[in-house]
Amino acid sequence: MSPASLSPLEMLERLVGFDTESQKSNLPLIDFAQDWLAAHGVDAIRLPNAAGDKAALVATIGPKVDGGIVLSGHTDVVPVAGQSWSSDPYRLHVADGRAYGRGTTDMKGFDALVLALVPHFVATDLVRPIHIVLSYDEETTCLGVVDAIAAFGRDLPRPAAVIVGEPTGLEVADAHKGVAMCETRVGGTEAHSSRITEGASAVMAxxxxxxxLNALGDRLIGDGDPTGRFDPPFSTLHVATIAGGSARNILARECAIGWEIRYIPGVDMGVLQAEVEALSRAVEAERLTRYGPFGAISNVWSVDVPGLAPEPGSEAERLALRVVRRNRPVTVSYGSEAGRFQGAGLPTVLCGPGDIARAHKADEYITLDELADGEAFLRRLAAELSR
Incomplete structure (x- = not known):
């Protein structure tokens, strides 16, 4: 049985202790969170993935009516392999006003605040509900929240606003770029390099x-950013990896290219993907089938995380700005699950404690002051929903 109460720091210690790197199961953490909620009389819906080794959790506190607020956080973290930590990354270490551990900032700090405040939320006379969402696979695909989003308006009341607790320093962020990642496989036919008409080089293609792709990236730069909100002020295309071939005197049988597009809201990724397919077919004709049916190109889009488009005056923006006492929203450079909520017609912003600059690094930390400020923010939010 879970204890009646845990401070945010104590809750953070529990959550950091679960190794939830994206390639691993998050079920022990979900089990703990579900037991914690149940101990305070809160039922939760468990939404497993197809493999059954991960799950999202959705819980509602307050009246079962439309118009509530979603507090959403992911449970997965990035790996620590190859990083030089000063302490065990999966054991919270507190020193000099900082709490060190993997995920403290991104974003178990927010998760810990939300779970630690469950007793307070339950005791508050809410007139609009607080929905808690804990997701998985945010660091890889942002697909682990999709089933939870689908539950709203079907199994659960439809909320009026969503706050995704990414580390924004408690600024209200209403915009970020989308990101699409592609693995391109180029297949050729091996032949002696002195007889190029008897095969096709995958590396040359x-x-x-x-x-x-470079030319397409230059065009995206030229298209610019009509909102004036992003830095850099345009969509970007970046080829990150390329590997293939076996020897200098053999036409390469295969080559792999890893690349991505980070796009401003409003860019139609379907159109861009179709353009990439057309470019691929053109290269096939020029380089792989010039002398015979010696090769082909395939593109596998492994990730497509939608961006978050500004919605000035939305319920999410107005509420979050009022509660955190800010005058205007900001733009962030990283992706999140927020675009998936927005794509379902739910007004969404990012707002959480911590600094994204500390995420994904060795000795990741959140300050105790940031936790305290985050707690005050969530207590004010609960007060807003009790009026």
Whole structure:
């Protein structure tokens, strides 16, 4: 049985203790959170993935009516392998006003605040509900929240606003770029390099395709950012990895290209993907099938996380600005699950304690003052929903 209460720092210690790197299961953490909620009389809906090794959790506190607020946080963290930590990354270490551990900022600090305040939320006379969402796979695909989003308006009341607790320093962020990642596989046919008409080099074809992707990236730069909100002020295309071939005198049988597009809201990724397919077919004709049916190109889009578009005056923006006592929203450079909520027609902003600059690094930390400020923010939010 869970104890009657835990401070935010004590709750953070519990959550950091679960190794929830994205390639691993988050079920022990979800079990703990579900037991904690149940101990305070709060039922939760468990939403497992297809493999059954991960799950999202959704809980509602307060009246079962429309118009509530979602507090959403992901439970997965990035790996620590290869990083030089000064202490065990999965054991909270507190020193000099800082709490160190993997996920303290991104974003178990917010999760800990929400769970630690469950007794307070339950005791508050809410007239609009607080919905808690704990998701998985945010660091990889942002798909672990999709089933939870679908539950609202079907199994649960439809909320009026969503606050995703990414580390914004408690600024209210209403915009970020989307990101689409692609793995391009170029297949060729091996032949002696002195007899290029008897095969096709996957590496040469890959180089031709990268040149065309460069040109597409330059065009995106030229298209700019009509909102004037983003830095850099345009969508970007970046080829990160390329690998293929076996010897200098053999036409390469295969080559792999890893690349991404980070796009401003409003860019139609479907149109861009179709353009990439057209470029691929053109390179096939020029480099892989010039002398015979010696190769092909395939593009696998492994990630497509939608951006968050500004919605001036939305319920989420107005409420969050009022509660955190800010005058205007900001833009962030990283992606999140917020675009998926927005895509379902739910007004959404980012707002949480901590600094994203500390995320994904060795000795990640959140300050005790940031936790205190985050707690005050959530207590004010509960007061707003009790009026």
């Amino acid at each position: 890959a180089g031709a395709l990268v040149a065309r």
